[in-house]
Amino acid sequence: MTTAQTSPEVPKLLADRSLPKLPGVYRQHQIIGVAIFAVAACLILPRVVTSLSDQSLMNQWTAYSIAAIGFYWIFGLAGRFAFCQTFMMLLGGYISAWVTRELGPQWFLLGLVAAIAATAVFAALIGLATARTGEFYFAIATLAVTEVGLIVFPKLTSLTGADGQTIGISPPQIGGTVLLTGEDVFWLFIGLLTLVLVVAVLLERSPLRRDAIAARDNGPVARTAGVPVVKTQITLFALGSAAGGLSGAMIGHLTGTISTDSFGLSLSIGIFLMLLLGGSDSYWGPVLGAAFYVVIPQVLTSLQAYETIVYGGLLLVVVILLPHGLIGVGRSVMVTGRHLWQRRTAASS
Amino acid sequence: MSTLISLLASGISLGGVLALVSVGFLLLYKATGVLNFAHGDLVTLGAYVAIWVIAEWGLPSVAAYALALIALFLVGVIVERIAYAPLRKRPPLVAVIATLAAAIMIEGLIAVWQGANPKSLASPVQNVIFTIDGARIPAQEVLIVVAAVVVLAAVLFVFEKTSFGRQVRAMAADPEMAQLNGVAMRTLSMLAFGLSAALACLAGVLIAPLNEVTPTFGFTLMISGFAAAVLGGFGSIGGVILGSIVVGLVQNLLGGYVLQGYAEALPFILMFLVLVVRPEGLLVLKSSRL
Amino acid sequence: MTTAPVPTGATGLDGGPGPALLEAQGISVSFGGVRAVRDVSVTLRHGECLGVVGPNGSGKSTLLNAFSGIVEASGTVTVAGTPMRLGRPRVAYDQGICRVFQAPQTYESLSCLENVMMSSRNKRWSGFLGSMLGRPAMRNNERDRVERARSALTVCGIASRDDGPSATLTYGQRRLLDLARAVNAAPRILLLDEPSAGLNDAETRILGEILTNLKTPELGIVVVDHKIDFIDRLSSRVLVMEQGLAVADGPPGDIWKDQRVIDAYLGRAADSAQH
Numbered sequence: 001m002t003t004a005q006t007s008p009e010v011p012k013l014l015a016d017r018s019l020p021k022l023p024g025v026y027r028q029h030q031i032i033g034v035a036i037f038a039v040a041a042c043l044i045l046p047r048v049v050t051s052l053s054d055q056s057l058m059n060q061w062t063a064y065s066i067a068a069i070g071f072y073w074i075f076g077l078a079g080r081f082a083f084c085q086t087f088m089m090l091l092g093g094y095i096s097a098w099v100t101r102e103l104g105p106q107w108f109l110l111g112l113v114a115a116i117a118a119t120a121v122f123a124a125l126i127g128l129a130t131a132r133t134g135e136f137y138f139a140i141a142t143l144a145v146t147e148v149g150l151i152v153f154p155k156l157t158s159l160t161g162a163d164g165q166t167i168g169i170s171p172p173q174i175g176g177t178v179l180l181t182g183e184d185v186f187w188l189f190i191g192l193l194t195l196v197l198v199v200a201v202l203l204e205r206s207p208l209r210r211d212a213i214a215a216r217d218n219g220p221v222a223r224t225a226g227v228p229v230v231k232t233q234i235t236l237f238a239l240g241s242a243a244g245g246l247s248g249a250m251i252g253h254l255t256g257t258i259s260t261d262s263f264g265l266s267l268s269i270g271i272f273l274m275l276l277l278g279g280s281d282s283y284w285g286p287v288l289g290a291a292f293y294v295v296i297p298q299v300l301t302s303l304q305a306y307e308t309i310v311y312g313g314l315l316l317v318v319v320i321l322l323p324h325g326l327i328g329v330g331r332s333v334m335v336t337g338r339h340l341w342q343r344r345t346a347a348s349s
Numbered sequence: 350m351s352t353l354i355s356l357l358a359s360g361i362s363l364g365g366v367l368a369l370v371s372v373g374f375l376l377l378y379k380a381t382g383v384l385n386f387a388h389g390d391l392v393t394l395g396a397y398v399a400i401w402v403i404a405e406w407g408l409p410s411v412a413a414y415a416l417a418l419i420a421l422f423l424v425g426v427i428v429e430r431i432a433y434a435p436l437r438k439r440p441p442l443v444a445v446i447a448t449l450a451a452a453i454m455i456e457g458l459i460a461v462w463q464g465a466n467p468k469s470l471a472s473p474v475q476n477v478i479f480t481i482d483g484a485r486i487p488a489q490e491v492l493i494v495v496a497a498v499v500v501l502a503a504v505l506f507v508f509e510k511t512s513f514g515r516q517v518r519a520m521a522a523d524p525e526m527a528q529l530n531g532v533a534m535r536t537l538s539m540l541a542f543g544l545s546a547a548l549a550c551l552a553g554v555l556i557a558p559l560n561e562v563t564p565t566f567g568f569t570l571m572i573s574g575f576a577a578a579v580l581g582g583f584g585s586i587g588g589v590i591l592g593s594i595v596v597g598l599v600q601n602l603l604g605g606y607v608l609q610g611y612a613e614a615l616p617f618i619l620m621f622l623v624l625v626v627r628p629e630g631l632l633v634l635k636s637s638r639l
Numbered sequence: 640m641t642t643a644p645v646p647t648g649a650t651g652l653d654g655g656p657g658p659a660l661l662e663a664q665g666i667s668v669s670f671g672g673v674r675a676v677r678d679v680s681v682t683l684r685h686g687e688c689l690g691v692v693g694p695n696g697s698g699k700s701t702l703l704n705a706f707s708g709i710v711e712a713s714g715t716v717t718v719a720g721t722p723m724r725l726g727r728p729r730v731a732y733d734q735g736i737c738r739v740f741q742a743p744q745t746y747e748s749l750s751c752l753e754n755v756m757m758s759s760r761n762k763r764w765s766g767f768l769g770s771m772l773g774r775p776a777m778r779n780n781e782r783d784r785v786e787r788a789r790s791a792l793t794v795c796g797i798a799s800r801d802d803g804p805s806a807t808l809t810y811g812q813r814r815l816l817d818l819a820r821a822v823n824a825a826p827r828i829l830l831l832d833e834p835s836a837g838l839n840d841a842e843t844r845i846l847g848e849i850l851t852n853l854k855t856p857e858l859g860i861v862v863v864d865h866k867i868d869f870i871d872r873l874s875s876r877v878l879v880m881e882q883g884l885a886v887a888d889g890p891p892g893d894i895w896k897d898q899r900v901i902d903a904y905l906g907r908a909a910d911s912a913q914h
Binding site for chain 1: 384431432435436439443446447449450451452453454455456457458460461572575576579610611613614617618620621624625
């Protein structure tokens with residue numbers, strides 16, 4: 001048996017296993033990357049972000065990142081475009097709000113769990129129903145689900161409040177502590193984002209990633225090779241939707257309201273934009289993209305009216321010029337830099 | 350009885366409009382393989398251009414419609430140049446995303462240009478109302494059906510029987526072969542986008558006088574058009590027309606009689622159920638674009 | 640390479656092929672009015688290599704598609720005595736049917752090793768639970784999957800590529816990667832669709848050696864190809880197809896002398912000689 005040829009730039013920090021070496025993906029120490037991110041965020045952000053409105057933006061960014069990571073699982077990894085992420089956010093938001101309204105604000109965490117569970121189950125059902133549909137029809141089916149949701153939610157006034165507007169949602173509360181300030185909420189939200197990132201890492205370091213990519217890049221051939229295409233796609237769809245549900249619940253408790261006005265189809269497109277802009281090749285792309293999505297309207301306040309035009313233009317530019325998003329640009333820069341450096345050192349020697 | 354008749358009439362006229370919208374969408378897909386998500390916003394744009402022409406130059410409504418048709422034809426060509434031609438070599442998903450981007454931009458442009466407040470479009474028959482058996486049927490609805498029938502028949506004729514239609518079908522079936530056989534791909538695809546946009550415009554100016562005009566009404570119509578296309582079978586023009594009528598009737602009849610308030614959701618629920626039962630859609634999408 | 644248990648009565652290559660492994664009766668496939676395969680019946684035995692030849696458009700690949708469950712087909716297929724449902728790729732896989740397609744199917748986002756690992760029969764702890772909660776068990780099974788994939792790569796002569804990127808493989812290496820993916824799944828029946836297409840003489844020879852080394856008394860192989868001597872060297876039996884019909888079926892020596900075959904096939908010799 002030949003020894004494995006590893007990619008040269010992966011350092012082996014941990015003890016070398018003498019057993020068969022797993023594929024490179026298992027050795028990339030992605031957890032360290034997440035840890036660095038979490039620590040850096042906790043150290044830097046609370047100092048830099050001080051005003052109330054900025055804090056609110058920062059917390060929105062974490063919530064949107066989670067939804068966008070979910071969308072990455074559904075579309076970036078499993079390859080099925082779904083319009084319904086905003087629907088899942090709505091559903092999660094309503095359910096979490098309902099739990100804290102009926103049982104009391106101290107049950108906030110239970111509300112989150114309920115939101116995640118409900119959206120996961122709902123998505124699994126939709127996934128099962130649409131198991132055999134092709135990509136395009138699946139997208140249309142999720143569009144249908146979203147549209148139906150946007151029409152039906154406002155009618156379920158006991159769950160969703162008058163006209164689909166749930167207001168007066170209690171702030172997050174863990175045990176006895178009520179998280180009222182932006183900074184308090186930040187700790188919780190960054191913790192949740194870190195948790196989701198850990199889940200993302202665990203996914204990448206598992207056969208599920210391989211199966212998802214196989215299903216995405218060539219489903220029919222993957223089927224003949226025994227890859228469980230349908231099961232993989234439903235799993236990732238449910239997981240991604242659950243992330244959407246968590247995100248919606250977070251936003252609900254952050255802003256105090258959930259309404260169908262703020263979670264329309266344009267948000268689904270916005271999440272798509274986050275993924276595309278940041279880079280659809282990894283789970284860091286959505287985090288970066290979400291940051292841009294949240295920050296850009298602030299930068300362009302004078303162009304408030306032109307907001308949608310700018311988004312559309314941005315999407316167009318990104319899709320034409322940056323197929324791998326900003327992270328792809330970063331990677332190209334690094335690769336070019338490395339080549340230039342190598343040439344320079346070779347020339348000088 | 351009079352309710353039934355007026356619901357039937359509005360259902361069929363809605364079906365006519367949806368048929369125009371979805372046939373325009375389908376034709377473009379057949380000719381170029383592109384799913385043009387900006388199609389709905391072209392419907393909206395058509396109505397708004399007509400409104401603007403009437404407001405700015407005081408022209409009669411029919412003249413405004415004609416100008417709008419020409420304008421939208423040009424817009425279609427522009428969309429082809431920006432969002433399709435540069436992306437021909439890339440995977441088809443990229444072109445679809447580009448049309449989505451174009452859709453967002455067009456919708457934004459309309460909102461900036463005309464504001465988000467609802468407007469109304471004048472029509473040559475706007476004050477004419479027929480009365481059948483006690484039911485009041487706006488002449489506009491009749492106009493829609495007549496126009497739809499005429500235009501769709503013309504489209505079918507062109508597509509099946511003329512050399513232009515033949516070339517489009519050749520391009521759809523095998524783009525490389527068509528190119529080798531001298532089919533002028535660039536001109537054809539610009540024409541296809543332009544004509545598709547003109548059809549969208551026609552749908553817009555036909556239905557706009559019946560309701561208020563907002564920057565999103567065309568998008569909503571397009572989505573209902575998707576439902577129609579799925580129900581009737583995305584492969585054939587005839588199927589799409591049939592599906593449109595079904596959607597229009599379901600929305601108005603069921604919505605009117607039974608589940609009031611849920612009317613708009615019904616086509617989607619129906620479409621979802623169809624997709625569950627027949628996952629390939631009612632006709633296979635990929636086996637041939639025809 | 641692990642394979643299915645040896646059925647009693649199977650004889651090795653020296654004693655001639657064993658009992659029937661795959662029996663196909665009356666297979667017909669049509670799309671949109673075109674009847675690509677018409678009422679074809681063929682039997683594949685344990686330890687046998689069946690070559691399938693015929694002009695372009697004769698339905699050879701479609702026949703393989705029918706066996707792989709990729710297209711809807713009518714007729715019956717029995718694998719080792721058990722009837723098999725047609726039109727379901729997963730069912731075919733579960734029956735031990737592994738397919739190599741005409742064009743290389745490389746998943747460029749995955750490494751070579753991962754390309755092969757996906758076909759593994761060992762699916763324990765490879766789903767959601769395995770990735771989240773049962774990680775030690777998942778990793779153990781991954782090591783097992785890696786081992787099997789590595790030996791498949793070795794058998795197919797591309798062990799050196801291992802966990803490297805698959806996007807930089809040459810055309811010939813991609814074909815071998817596809818073969819490794821099929822071999823990794825411990826097939827009972829190996830379906831190869833024009834494996835030598837696009838390969839030069841040296842590569843074709845190497846491929847022939849690899850395939851010969853793969854042969855065991857239990858494994859059944861179906862090879863569709865245009866290169867006559869390649870088929871001759873590999874196969875103990877040849878099926879000739881034309882326009883969806885099975886024209887002749889027998890040992891290579893008899894086949895090439897059969898007048899029907901000469902008429903049907905050699906008339907298009909110019910066609911096949913170009914491959």
